[in-house]
Amino acid sequence: MATVAHCLYCFETLAAYLESRKPLSLKEIEEAWNEHPEAGAEDASKTESLEKRIPALRRVADSTSSASTSSSPSSNSTVSLTTETAATSTDSLADAITESPLFVTWNTVSPRSGHTSLRGCIGTFEAQELDEGLSSYAITSAVHDMRFDPISKREISSLEVAVTLLTDFEDCADAMDWEIGTHGLRISFTERGRRYGATYLPDVAAEQGWTKEETLVSLMRKAGWVGKKDKWQGVDLKVVRYQGRKKSLQYPAYKQWRDWVNSRDEDEA
Structure with missing residues (x-):
């Protein structure tokens, strides 16, 4: 630690x-x-x-x-x-x-x-x-x-x-396979031939008071995604969870x- x-x-x-x-x-x-x-x-x-x-x-x-x-x-x-x-x-x-x-x-x-x-x-x-x-x-x-x-x-x-x-890096089974306050997230995805990636440390979502969905959308925005907020689930996200000391x-x-x-x-x- x-x-x-x-x-x-x-x-x-x-x-x-x-x-x-x-x-x-x-x-x-x-x-x-x-x-x-x-x-x-x-x-x-x-x-x-x-x-x-x-x-x-x-x-x-x-x-x-x-x-x-x-x-x-x-x-x-x-x-x-x-x-x-x-x-x-x-x-x-x-x-x-x-x-x-x-x-x-x-x-x-x-x-x-x-x-x-x-x-x-x-x-x-x-x-x-x-x-x-x-x-x-x-x-x-x-x-x-x-x-x-x-x-x-x-x-x-x-x-x-x-x-x-x-x-403790682990591939998530799906985009929701992680816990607020425990896991940091590293996402990556490709859309229209462009590759995106971003991360949030384990304390970010809890400090901001975000839900899992809000965290993921914010992280996609951080990566540069400009799609409609209600369309985020249509993006094929690869999510890796990790912990931090x-x-x-x-x-x-x-x-x-x-x-x-x-x-x-x-x-x-």
């Missing part, structure tokens, strides 16, 4: 880019975060979550080991689970994810209401090494999302970052942590 350290790394990468300096590496940030007084609360929450998942993971491992050795993972699975992964301890599971498909989202936070507004979101369905993938998409989503102007240095204090690691962090938390790191380094100098 995405962690506070992943979010800190995205802020550090963007801040360093805007300030023309070298950022801390993901490894350095993870080591520093582990020493931070607030890290214990996240570790406890992570351990509890993993302990709840261990029985299910072991059931998957048992079923995998009892299956025919000639079987292979589904071609649409981006992340697979091996018996070795399922049998590891909670500590090693917490550190097991080193690569994943991912999205980095930047939001602007209103100082009065706390309401967030999308400021940039770009990611990839190809598994990425997290140190390279997070740093690359932290910058790409901040300055190359064509829907928005590039994020400027003066804006960074008003931002929130969200990191979503994508898992998301973590978000606002700038004041990054600033507090960065000041702590600077103070620690000064004391050690």
Whole structure:
């Protein structure tokens, strides 16, 4: 799952880019975060979550080991689970994810209401090494999302970052074979010789209060489809559902942590 350290790394990468300096590496940030007084609360929450998942993971491992050795993972699975992964301890599971498909989202936070507004979101369905993938998409989503102007240095204090690691890719039996609040969607279709495709992360439909039909029509519009709303079911949609492990962090938390790191380094100098 995405962690506070992943979010800190995205802020550090963007801040360093805007300030023309070298950022801390993901490894350095993870080591520093582990020493931070607030890290214990996240570790406890992570351990509890993993302990709840261990029985299910072991059931998957048992079923995998009892299956025919000639079987292979589904071609649409981006992340697979091996018996070795399922049998590891909670500590090693917490550190097991080193690569994943991912999205980095930047939001602007209103100082009065706390309401967030999308400021940039770009990611990839190809598994990425997290140190390279997070740093690359932290910058790409901040300055190359064509829907928005590039994020400027003066804006960074008003931002929130969200990191979503994508898992459990499955072909849907039909366009409605998914659950709001659980699944993200990736659609593709062809009409009049033109190919279309778009995606929504797992939290989008729930945040917008959409029904399944409204979500699908909106996603088709996002892809560029201009057909009549009541004709969407006549389009031959291929729908892939997936899940996401998301973590978000606002700038004041990054600033507090960065000041702590600077103070620690000064004391050690």
